[in-house]
Amino acid sequence: MIALLLILIASAFFAGFIVRTKSIVSGRKGPVILQPLKNVWVLLRKGLIYSETSGAISRIAPVVVLFAILIACMMVPVAGFRPIISFEGDFILFAYLLALARFMMIISAFDSGSSFEGMGASREALYGLLIEPALFILIAGLVVLTGNRSMMAIFDLPGGENYNLIYGLIISYVIGNITLVENSRVPVDDPKTHLELTMIHEVMVLDMSGFNLAIIQLASFMKLAVFGSLISSTLIPYSLPEGWRLLLFFIIQVLFAGIIGFVESFRTRFRMNRNQQFLLTVILISVIFFVVILFTKNLF
């Protein structure tokens, strides 16, 4: 239960930290950390408007997305705190829950009948398709390295006998890049763009309003925190006292949000045709990690 609570707390601050970092870096004071949550609160109290062409999918998709991500949150170990749901092979369900959330977003975008949303949906499908192998190869490497098959055990890297800080850093790098793609951040997408033609995720929610938009935003905050928690799990030894683990968890979350904000301040987004290359590069780095693990375990 503590793990879920920590992810929810982190998700409440994560987006705010990114916005605040970007503001500070660009010389502005910026909004308060909780501003994104306040925006969600405002949206929650607004009414719903549906496009005339939309059907039942547009109505159920946001709720399915939120619950898929919430269940995924329940499966993530947080710095040694046991997740609510944990079993052998749970990482497959975890990946499929993220995929289900993406699938619902895509069909909801198609359901709206807008050509712009269809365009964004097709891009989201392509990028999702390309980034999933990176996650699976990475987890396969961890399974081989630790000999375990549940997320709680495979992310207990610092406690394992084959642990090397280098692994933690590579995993953090790959998960960091997966986070950027899954959450449609710079350099793959720009959440602040105002041009529909270049949007990916934002264009898919153009027709959403009020409560539906609020829960989609909440889901995206939680997704950021989920990946941040995975990174913290690979870097924090589970054997540390609880207080230290909590402290390190929040430090890593703040650092991760800060890095994303920092990157977004100084980096422009890629041209659309460069995104595939970036995603393939992330897959290849995962493959290199997997090969290194094979050699480490003398399996090659």
Added chain:
Amino acid sequence: MLTLLYVLFGISLVYIAATEKFKHYIQVYTIQGVLLFGMAIIELKNFSFLNLSFILAETIIFKSIIVPYLLRKILLRTGIYNIHKRSLPGNYSVMLMMVMLGISLVLAKVLSMPSVNEVYTVIAYFTLFTGLLLVSARKLLFGHLVGFLIIENAVFLFSIAIGSEFPMLVNTGILLDIFIAVLIMSMFLTRIGHKMGGFEAETLSQLKD
């Protein structure tokens, strides 16, 4: 520490295959020189002044200082900064790199010998294929030039893999070969390239006695 060097070297190869800017080629080549120095020092069995100075000269001085300096000069003189727009797109380069990594693994396994370090063999094959990719998939001569230098890095890695079985003299000979090839290409790029009307590899075929 060695794991870090292996991984960084692998990532540097991925990067050089994916990037489209020649200045990144030079940066990656410089970093590779430092990484090779680290690997060679860690693997060095006989710490003698001669060995250390040879490794230092070949990696840091040659690969990380002199060659990058010359390459930068070439770029400034020729004014070419990006790969040719008709070159193989980065997507395909990265996909080919994945295939090459697989082939490197298979080759290292099939051709394995007890005295040879398999990790270095895999990295060496992977580096060799990356060099070949640059030579075959890049249209501008500068890409070929860096490709040959990367192939030389592969030879250096083979020498580490084989260890004491690989005489330093052979390594030096290969290094000189590559250096001469690079010098000739640099000459073409800086002296004749403008007169020939381009810096593409195809223009070399127009050269006559």
